[in-house]
Amino acid sequence: MKVAVVMGSDSDFPILKPAVDLLHQFNVETEVIVASAHRTPGKVRDLVSSAEERGVGAFISAAGAAAHLGGVIASYTTLPVIGVPINATPLNGMDALLSTVQMPSGIPVATMAINGAKNAAIFAVEMFAISDDNLKKALKEYRAKMVEEVEAKAAKVAAQLEK
Numbered sequence: 586m587k588v589a590v591v592m593g594s595d596s597d598f599p600i601l602k603p604a605v606d607l608l609h610q611f612n613v614e615t616e617v618i619v620a621s622a623h624r625t626p627g628k629v630r631d632l633v634s635s636a637e638e639r640g641v642g643a644f645i646s647a648a649g650a651a652a653h654l655g656g657v658i659a660s661y662t663t664l665p666v667i668g669v670p671i672n673a674t675p676l677n678g679m680d681a682l683l684s685t686v687q688m689p690s691g692i693p694v695a696t697m698a699i700n701g702a703k704n705a706a707i708f709a710v711e712m713f714a715i716s717d718d719n720l721k722k723a724l725k726e727y728r729a730k731m732v733e734e735v736e737a738k739a740a741k742v743a744a745q746l747e748k
């Protein structure tokens with residue numbers, strides 16, 4: 586199964602790139618697509634309608650401003666949609682957060698933090714890991730590495746206090 590990473594504009598890509606890299610680090614296949622519910626509605630409908638045939642198991646949808654992309658993707662599929670509101674306007678992402686998260690009942694978009702693309706990737710891996718023991722193991726290793734990194738930071742602070 587792969588993750589379709591859809592963004593509203595190429596201007597969102599710098600936020601999405603680390604998420605795509607993270608998915609590849611877990612050996613999860615991706616397709617990375619620029620498409621807009623506002624500007625290219627036909628492309629969004631087509632790519633979502635045919636997604637299951639291409640082996641897509643989940644969507645990550647990232648958009649800034651009036652971010653309707655996630656909701657529109659969710660309207661065309663029963664695959665899970667993870668929304669990433671992007672900070673792209675003078676409203677600092679609040680516009681995208683509210684338009685992504687406040688979905689009408691029945692059509693959910695699992696919304697991450699503003700610019701929270703890496704958590705979207707991890708969340709997708711967690712969903713795939715439910716039926717994939719290798720991914721489950723890889724997630725446990727990822728967490729263990731995080732513990733090591735925090736302990737190294739704690740040791741650094743402790744060393745500074747001893748000076």
Ligand SMILES: Nc1c(C(=O)O)ncn1[C@@H]1O[C@H](COP(=O)(O)O)[C@@H](O)[C@H]1O
Nearest residue numbers: 593594596621622623648649652653654
């Ligand atoms: N929110 C949407 C949608 C949509 O929801 O369909 N399409 C593009 N956008 C967003 O507009 C912002 C500015 O786009 P440009 O940089 O192309 O002007 C981007 O953050 C994009 O995700």
